[in-house]
Amino acid sequence: MRIALLGGTGDIGEGLALRWAFHSDHEVIVGSRDPDRARAKADEYETELSSRGRDVTVNGFVNEMAADRADVVVLSVPPAHVTDTIASVADGLDAGTILVSPAVAIERDDEGFHYDPPPAGSVTAEAAWAAPDGVPVVGAFHNLAADRLANLDVELAADTLLVGDDRDAKGTVRLLAEAIEGVRALDAGGVANAPEVESLTPLLINIARFNRGMYDVVVEFT
């Protein structure tokens, strides 16, 4: 499959791009608002992968072109940019395209990090609301520590949780998630259950903050 990572130049997008290109034969496309930056990052990922003996092509395009070419579009942008990003690529999406929402809205106070969902109830629900008719949205990859994901030297051994109302789309994202070595995907139900999934992320950051040696903490359900 062709996977476009919009906002694929940093944070969770970088890790997903590297992992899919390294562990699977899916074609990875890096998207950015700035096409030069997308291409530069795509080249950087190719070099990193090549240094590990994995010679694959990673292309970089402006978000609109990246989304237009992809079967699966990952919205790895900050939560405040999710609806804008969907609007900007909507013309390139068709009913065969799956949108994936990994973003989480978090606020911070003196005590720690807290879940701060948008009025839709969750970022996943907001993405589902903003998506063109017939384009399914699946929430996934919220809880994979970005630095651990991007470091191919580190074993992941992490579960990720899927939420979505389209069973087929969720099945496709499950296969993509489990194409990454060390990732297991679990079903957490429909989009209405996204708040419980997304609020795991500030919890993980709090755990990382208050416990020694847990900077890159991930979660396993056993």
Next chain:
Amino acid sequence: MRIALLGGTGDIGEGLALRWAFHSDHEVIVGSRDPDRARAKADEYETELSSRGRDVTVNGFVNEMAADRADVVVLSVPPAHVTDTIASVADGLDAGTILVSPAVAIERDDEGFHYDPPPAGSVTAEAAWAAPDGVPVVGAFHNLAADRLANLDVELAADTLLVGDDRDAKGTVRLLAEAIEGVRALDAGGVANAPEVESLTPLLINIARFNRGMYDVVVEFT
């Protein structure tokens, strides 16, 4: 230490009572609004423990007496009864007593289970508000599957998360938690961080519902 489990006749209270009595030398006291029920359950636990070669005394008392005798009082009652229960035992609590809040307020809709915190922001915060001055409250044991906890044949291998504003009290609850074989306690910060901890519970129930073989799911942070 003497640990009173108010509402220790069912659900999470039963599991904690059995595990502490089985794995540690702490004295377990079962509390209930009905003293006969408390005594009957305490006898039942003694019989269960004895059948496993562990001959210990478990006493059962009405909640007020159970709390009065204890160093640590676990509010293993439904969330709607937390403040009433604290009020009913307040006379027996002193500044040396630690209150432990494991309850989570959950609502259910067609899609699944959702976190439904009280106006205080979390059940732990509500307990902290209701506690007499100088009596510390620690949130803990929210995410240990009750049936798995109560089944001494099953290995736990679970993390539990602590929230509280009193460092010493949190340290004591950490020791109590880790006195149970297979439990690791992690610090999730102050009471203000309780919503992120408590909302893990409906997520676990959703995961149990939507994934085969995960009925008794617990969590490990790695």
